[in-house]
Amino acid sequence: MSEGPHLTFDLDQPGISQGHLVVPKGADCEALSLSVFSLNKGAGPRLLITGGCHGNELEGPIVARRLVEWLPEAQTCGRIIIVSVLNPPAVQAFTRNTPIDGLNLNRVFPGRANGSVTERIADAISRLLLPMADTVFDLHSFGPTWDFPPSTTTHPIADQDLMAKTIKMAEAFKLPMTLVWDHPDTPGMFDISAHNQGKVFVCAELGGGTIGAENLAIYEAGVRNALIALGLIEGKAECPIFRQRKSSQTLQTRRPADELASPARGIFEPRCSMLDEVKQGDLIGILHPMDSSSAASTDIRLPSTSIVCGIRSGGYVEVNEWLALLARSLAH
Incomplete structure (x- = not known):
């Protein structure tokens, strides 16, 4: 019987900590080690930042690594945990789904300890990292076949208090669009698992199919704005320039007409x-x-x-x- 998922270091220790979240081996592959960065500066908000859920969306991992570079000097309180790549096999293959079992990581939460590799990744995140955070920023992009503005997205939430907190947090990024997407409540989505635990969960998205310097700068600026709003770093939030203008709007969709x-x-x-x-x-x-x-x-x-x-x-x-x-x- 293989050991369960575990961290190779103590997240509660003060200051900078780095190590791995170990996802146990199964019948389909050996154990995986997900790189984890933690910066614990005591009392304050508890934030989990993730990237690389889908392997063909690489802006998230890049921005997450940029944060690791400057956060140690900027963070003033609280704890930030960063997992820049949630799904290493998918990122290495540049595929949306995990190539080993063909599953979409964002459709199998909270996962299964004795499941296939994608389900074991979700189980490890759900059990060991999600409980450590009050807020989650999941960094995506909209995929290589779409034009989609730098945005934050969420889905309608039945808990109206949590819905209001989530929209407020999404708008704090000050990206060109905040979208409340009337998407079907697909079982197994990461945000639904987080919402069920009362967490504020914001998904950041942008599209276009290529990793461009301008989009990455806007993306990073949005995350910085959100960190300021949470009180984790100091500074003044600003709307990034997109298509030669500074603007931000909050929109909603209606299914299926939209x-x-x-x-x-x-x-x-x-x-x-x-x-x-x-x-x-x-x-x-x-x-x-x-x-x-x-x-x-x-x-x-x-x-x-x-x-x-x-x-x-x-x-x-x-x-x-x-x-x-x-x-x-x-x-x-």
């Missing part, structure tokens, strides 16, 4: 950009058939006046694949 799906197979040509305000009937893209050069293309028009949160950045799509994610201002 998830614009493709009516057919083809190559999608976007005709609008993220954060564009578009009116009902406006052209937002064209779907070109691939099997005939003479067949007519299909105009994709907006069903209702909305703001474009995200848009497919071109590419081949199947029937019912998303072409755009739409939203409108949140009143709160």
Whole structure:
């Protein structure tokens, strides 16, 4: 019988600590060691920052490593735990899901101690790190086939007090968009496990398919703003410049109307950009058939006046694949 998940160091010791979260071996692979950084400066907020949940979203691990470089001089109180790569096999393979078992780590929380490797990772995080935090920042990006602005996202939460705290924390990043996404309560999502424990959980996202210096700077600035809001570091929060302007807006989606799906197979040509305000009937893209050069293309028009949160950045799509994610201002 293999030993259970464990940390190689004591998170409660003061100052900087570094070591590993060991995920036990199973029938499918040997044990994994997830690098963990902890900075404990006594009383104050308790924050867990994670990246690399999905292996093809590398902005999170990069920003998490940047934090490790400057936090020791900047942090004034509380404790911050950073796991820059939650899913090493997926990151090494640059795949969304774990290549060993094909599972999506963000769909198997709280995990299983005797499950496959992805479930064992979730179990280790759920048992040993999540209870140590009051707030979680999970650093994602929207994937290589979408244009999506630097954003913070959350889902509707039944606990209205926790919902208000979560939106306030998400807005503290001051990124161009805060999105309350009416996403189905997919079993096994990391944020649902955190919410069930009363934790404030904010997911940071950005898209575009490439790791650019400007986006990384905006992402890091947003995390810094949130650390200031928590009182973990000192300073003045500022809205990052995005698309030549400083702005921040809070939006909400409605399912399923705001998830614009493709009516057919083809190559999608976007005709609008993220954060564009578009009116009902406006052209937002064209779907070109691939099997005939003479067949007519299909105009994709907006069903209702909305703001474009995200848009497919071109590419081949199947029937019912998303072409755009739409939203409108949140009143709160």
